Amino acid sequence: MSSSDRLPDYPLHSDLVRRLKSALDARDDETVSRLICTEVGHVDATIELANDDWMKDPAAPLPAGVLVGLWTLEYKRELTTPLCIAAARGHTACVRHLLSRDADPDASPGGQGALHEACLGGHTDCAQLLLQHGADPDLLSAEGLAPLHLCRTAASLGCAQALLEHGASVHRAGGAGRDTPLHVAAQRGLDEHARLYLGCGARVDARNGRGETPLSTACGAARRPDEHARCLRLCALLLRRGAEAGARDEDERSPLHKACGRARPELARLLLRHGADAGALDYGGASPLARALQTAACAPEAAPQRTVQALLNHGSPAVWPDAFPKVLKTCARAPTVIETLFNAYPQLRVSESWREVIPEEVSQMHQAFYQSFFALAHTPRCLQHLGRSAIRKLLGKKCFHLVPLLPLPKSLQNYLLLEPEGVLH
Structure with a gap:
């Protein structure tokens, strides 16, 4: 039985989930920490935060977005753990408490572990705690993404450093696009991340599933005007490290095509x-x-x-x-x-x-x-x-x-x- 088929310990309409969702919506961090540290029965409990399974009530009116999903008989069911919630919110003390009670750092009933959540939020202290307690630095999510792929903001640089110090692979291609961490940094214009990955041996001309190099990815990404200078620094860095200025992707487009576009x-x-x-x-x-x-x-x-x-x-x-x-x-x-x-x-x-x-x-x-x-x-x-x-x-x-x-x-x-x-x- 897969984790998505398993009955959650705390289903969507339970009293604890109702109070937890209310606290999350209100950004009431103190209540969130109290609920998951003191009221959840065991540290690895499965909590259901969302579920749009139309089969539970076929007569219910369905929003258009759900109707699109019916063609593949898919529905959204959000399962998580106390540790994942704490890591996603950056509650370091709560993460430490749960780990001290032997919470599984790699549990991922919703397809994404606590380390993924910490990296997405840029919570370095939480990421370091999880790694110190044995979290797998290369754990793949349901989408095939390692935590390093989710270091997508400037605030996540500390998380990326911690992952690499604990043995994360800088070469791993992940997700549907088969991007490496350097591709992710290039797409997001994260010049410091790129410098870190290159210093750890990342291949400057690695190809993703579309045949793009990191330089090509950087040149083709949409940018706000305030991001242009940072992207220019990143591309200059890649070129200094030997990136091929004329590398073509699967459509024979070069970085120059994309910069001009x-x-x-x-x-x-x-x-x-x-x-x-x-x-x-x-x-x-x-x-x-x-x-x-x-x-x-x-x-x-x-x-x-x-x-x-x-x-x-x-x-x-x-x-x-x-x-x-x-x-x-x-x-x-x-x-x-x-x-x-x-x-x-x-x-x-x-x-x-x-x-x-x-x-x-x-x-x-x-x-x-x-x-x-x-x-x-x-x-x-x-x-x-x-x-x-x-x-x-x-x-x-x-x-x-x-x-x-x-x-x-x-x-x-x-x-x-x-x-x-x-x-x-």
Whole structure:
């Protein structure tokens, strides 16, 4: 009989569970500790905190989320132990009390042990106590995750250190995604965790189930603006430790594809400096430039023209000329992107019909730029631009590195590197 089929010692509607749930909801730590330390019959008792088993009352109205689960005949039943509750809440004294009464540190009727719970909450003292009392540092949860996989916040660094000191494996792949702890740290932007794992021998280019390296995972993760600096430090660390800047995943996407898809110009520049291929194509035929252009209109605050500019200065081919109207339509609200890309062509014929793809309010908002843009429908580019194009063609993929070495004023160097001016000539 599995733990999920076993009758709990304290079922959902028992008086103790009712009071315990009330205390948990109210964040009444004192009552929670008192109940699990003094009123629970034995230290390894199974407590049922939730159960949406519709078969208990087939006539009951079911929420939509439960109806979805019926197709696989699954339901949520949350079983736990006093030790798991105490560890999840960070009640060190309660954990110590239960362990002193020989509570099993690895009991996991709900599929996750007390050590998993302590790591999820970032409760270092609880994790250390559990490990000192013989908790398995590599115990797998029902989802195949070791405690180290659940060190997902900055507060869990102490837990990760304690796990490694007690023999946890830094190489273990876990869960459906087959991520290593370094993948988890990279996905969460935890640079100190990554430094710790690398110091313990983690493989910097380990692959998960999707063929991603930790660097690829870091570049593809969604970030809040306040997390960008920490993620940049993490990626710089991985690259210094030998991560391959051009490693492809199962879809042939490189870290650069992902950084461009997330509108991260500073990360794209970092990868390009470490040799990432600006012209690489994924399985769908998309280049990093295509990914950058796709997200330009969605994240104008991220200065997408900087990503486009960096790619072009590192040798990325420009968009096929016949596809430029589509770019114009997509990026109309980001005229600096249009300007940067347009200046990468020696000569591109502008059609008056292109006006139709630009919303009137956008054209009015950026009137000076679009007036200069459509003025080129009747005249060739200026000699200065043609000279720029000739020099860029000569320097090729080394534009970014060689232009700053030319004995030219800074303003001319910026011109050669496609720095936007706000109008076209």
